Amino acid sequence: MTELRLTRGESKHSQDMQVDKKLPGKVLGLCSTRYGLALIVHFCNLSLVAQNIIMYITMVAMVNSTDHQSLLNSSTEWLPVDSLGGGNKTPKSLPAGVPLYDWSPKIQGIIFSSISYGMILTLALSGYLAGRIGTKRVFGCALLASSVLALLTPLAADFGIASLIVTRIVHGLSQGIGSGGQFALWEKWGPPHERSRLCSIALSGMILGSFTATLLGGFISQALGWPFTFYIFGGIGCVFCFFWFVLVYDDPVSHPWISTSEKEYIMSSLDQQVSSSKQSLPIKAILKSLPCWSLCFCCFSHQWLLNILIVYTPTYIGSVYNVNIRDNGVLSAFPFIGSWITGILGGYLADFLLTKNFRLITVRKIATVLGNLPASAFIMALPYVNSNYITTITFLTISCGLSQLCQAGVYINALDIAPRYSSFLAGVSREFSQIAAILVPIITGFLLSQDPEFGWKYTFFLMFAINLLGLIFYIIFGEADIQDWAKERKLTYL
Structure with a gap:
């Protein structure tokens, strides 16, 4: 006689803490294999995102002028002469x-x-x-394809606007595979009470990629020409592909150099959450799940904020302060270095709060609120402080920094509610949020073309409203308990 029994698939907070205390210190150290893996993903994300966004800074050098009806007025403060290496009213050739x-x-x-x-x-x-x-093959092939397409982008631009757009669309296919295909790694490598920091270390590479591409893109474009920006970052991506395929493995069991103690620690911490058995996706249950929809809507609203920051920071600074391509790169990149630091520290803060008996959903929502509401408010205030470039850069830096706290919040929440299907759910939520990446440039370009004087105000107010609505939906419906449809079904023989 058999009885069908549903296992919880989740470990209690107190039980996890007791397990952690019993494990040897070397297993929990930063020099462990899993943290080395997070660092590799960090740098591969750097390369992947840099190849994505270099178009946003090189655009300033690719077009005859991005200063369409400048927003400057009599009260706007110009950047001082030689503040960043040269006068800005006469851009360097x-x-x-x-x-x-x-x-x-x-x-x-x-x-x-x-x-x-x-x-x-x-x-x-x-x-x-x-x-x-497996993540190794999916992400590795995506990074290689993205790197090759980055190398081909200048050639595509020479053939015309249609060729460039088609190349960018195909490039997006590889970018999507890389962005959505990496979360499965932490199903097998991330102990529950280290997932925040491990994911934050890995995902912060995206912000460092934004910083690196925006900063160096300006210098490379001015010194060598904008095509070399694509050549250099495409080549770096090919190098990182080599390290990825050599050093990354899909799970601790297949890793040839991991210590026995660390392998046992990871496997024992996950044995109640993940199973090697393959089960079909519960599509109907996922579609009916409000916690899943809260992830999607909140990721969409936060992506709207991030796209305003990443895509339009160089254009905004160029239009308001009329700086050359090199100085624009420096000013546009500066906010992202603080964001990189905050992204990593946010993961450690989230795990620290869990050790202090904060509920998991409370930690996720605190991180998400801090990463959405203040960040969007500072952006909305930019048109009212554009008379002072120091205040503008300060507001951008604070907004970028706070926005990355969401890495320890909504972006890894899929690992909490459905660890068995977290890679799929993370991909779905990021795909839903990618609608924002499509709409932001189109709507912003329309607003700026129709009304250059008030276009930025309309853009930032719209961003704040969307961000607030997504955040409210997540606060109401977001959860961190493993959902019933995500619990493993086992047959127990009596």
């Missing part, structure tokens, strides 16, 4: 022979958003594939 294009803000918006069309097609699929065939 770019290298001779570098192609320039006559693209309006609408055309630029279409180019910016085209990469997202590809990403939206592959994010959920990549999460599912990674859970089935």
